[in-house]
Amino acid sequence: MSNTSFSTLPLQAALLNNLQDLGFHNMTAIQQQALPAILEGKDIIAQAKTGSGKTATFGLGLLQKLDVKYFRVQSLVLCPTRELADQVSAELRRLARSIHNIKILTLCGGAPVGPQIGSLEHGAHIIVGTPGRVLDHIERGRLDLSDLTSLVLDEADRMLEMGFQKELDAIVSKTPYQRQTLLFSATYPDAIAALSARLLREPVRVTIEEQHNQDTIAQHFFQVGGDEASRMAALRLLLLKYQGQSSIVFCTTKRETDDVADFLYKAGFSVLALHGDLDQKDRDHTLVQFANGSACVLVATDVAARGLDVSSVDAVFNYQLAHDSDTHTHRIGRTGRAGQQGVAVSLYGKYEDYKIGTLEADFDMKIQPQPLPSPDDIQAQPSHAKMATLQLDGGKKHKIRPGDIVGALTASKQLQGDDLGRIQVYDIWSFVAVKRELAKTALRLLQEGKIKGKTVRSRIL
Known part of the structure; x- marks a missing residue:
């Protein structure tokens, strides 16, 4: 972590205030080195490891230049896996909390196509997705990138390792030439150098030295x-x-x-x-x-x-x-x-x-x-998990939010907020972590109660 504050950057006041609320005060090394160039509109090749703060690096760049009143796809973030895409989307939404009416849409393989088609018909500002599914939507005429101003390749080395070269080239061919391209990669093999030469224009090269050493x-x-x-x-x-x-x-x-x-x-x-x-x-x-x-x-x-x-x-x-x-x-x-x-x-x-x-x-x-x-x-015994997971057969499609699940579990006072862990809400189901010894109580409360006025089927995984 550097001693340089985000307030030294030419960011919108709303973004700076939100960073303060999130506890983001000083920039990480990659943010300090890459964000000024990104905010100037330059292309970037950033070599940095996972956990270096790269999502906030490109996320702030995308949000700073976004015109929320122009309801077209202005930014595309490509990720190697669905899990990383979900993670990036969640982080972008956190960073964008102060921007009203912004729509960030996740398009990944392995997820139902129907809801994605419906969401695309209503438009979006930022798309986060995996190359295969994004290309499929483009080829079927559901996704138009003609208004794109920013393209991000996150963990580009892994996308190439996983065989996404053709998909990346096909997607890029559908984007405007006059765009900003930000390439993030943990390593810089010859394949990444070749990809960078094709896609980026006079890029600024940022390399963050190994973050993990014998000290950590x-x-x-x-x-x-x-x-x-x-x-x-x-x-x-x-x-x-x-x-x-x-x-x-x-x-x-x-x-x-x-x-x-x-x-x-x-x-x-x-x-x-x-x-x-x-x-x-x-x-x-x-x-x-x-x-x-x-x-x-x-x-x-x-x-x-x-x-x-x-x-x-x-x-x-x-x-x-x-x-x-x-x-x-x-x-x-x-x-x-x-x-x-x-x-x-x-x-x-x-x-x-x-x-x-x-x-x-x-x-x-x-x-x-x-x-x-x-x-x-060795006298130790295997560690036992402190939490258990409950799955609910309801999610975003049913207008369920994390707060609804918390309310259903704590309304009777049999469970407290501290008894609950991470809550994840997807399109058609949700997951909530509960202290293991209270899992059966939580399941009973969900089965006997209602969420959004309806009974939601639940089970312990």
């Missing part, structure tokens, strides 16, 4: 036997030692993810698995439960965990080392955010010395394997 993230490396039983046993011990209340275990394959999650579940851990073979409903349920504290351990593949809306986790465990240093950096960057201390634990076999050598060279560090803790020295 303690990295531990453990050499394990070559068989899966030895590796899983080591993971169990290390989870008991370092787990905290929320941990992510990274695996390399979908099969491995399921196997590790099954092993940890049988060992008594509160665990969920996340990988590409899950259907969208199960994926949504998994992400919601982990993000709101209803599970303590998430076992995931790298691509599946992109855009995970969790501010920070206590520890990251690499069940297998990442294939490259950039992916390792992405993984461990999930912990130690916002000045908090984090832990990153990595397991490797004797035939993976070449990966250790690469990490040593890229991180300029000497890696010494530590001895595994003895089972006799």
Whole structure:
């Protein structure tokens, strides 16, 4: 965090006042370096890690130049995953609270098309979405980008890794040449350099040095036997030692993810698995439960965990080392955010010395394997989730807001506001986290009560 205040920027008074209300006083490094150029209308290539404050960086730029009286799509933000798009949309809405009648619309694959078509017919100022779904709406004549003034590519490296090159090129071909383009990427491989050369005009290059270091993230490396039983046993011990209340275990394959999650579940851990073979409903349920504290351990593949809306986790465990240093950096960057201390634990076999050598060279560090803790020295038990998740069969389409859910649960005084956790309202369903010991009481209150004058079916996930 820098000592430079947002008030030094030429932002609208309404935006500055809202930033104060949100507790945003001083700029992060990327905001300090990139926002002045963005507000001047320049194209930007910003290389920064997740958690650096980049969403507010481009969000303030979009909102500052937006003409809310001109009801056309003026800004488009493209993201690699639905989860990241939802996260970006939520942050933009927070930043835009002081702007009346602004409409921000999210267009993502995996979500029903019907409501999106209806929303597009009513128009929007800002579109946030994934490349495939956005292109589909364009090609079917539902989305017109001829009035676009700002294009943002968020986590551009991951969009290319996920195979969205053709979709990006097709979308850009439908935008005006005279536009501002802001490209954000955690890494800067040759593919990003080529993309930047095609899309941006005289861009300002901003590079934020590695945000995560030994001061904020303690990295531990453990050499394990070559068989899966030895590796899983080591993971169990290390989870008991370092787990905290929320941990992510990274695996390399979908099969491995399921196997590790099954092993940890049988060992008594509160665990969920996340990988590409899950259907969208199960994926949504998994992400919601982990993000709101209803599970303590998430076992995931790298691509599946992109855009995970969790501010920070206590520890990251690499069940297998990442294939490259950039992916390792992405993984461990999930912990130690916002000045908090984090832990990153990595397991490797004797035939993976070449990966250790690469990490040593890229991180300029000497890696010494530590001895595994003895089972006799660990008295801890697996952490239990403090919250449980209730799903309601009603959402935005039914005019349900978070306050309606809070009211339904607290009206009888059997539950207090402090007994509730995160509330997420989607188009046709909603989720609310409740202290685990009160979950059945909360379910009964929802089943016996009404929201917006109607009974809403509910269940505990």
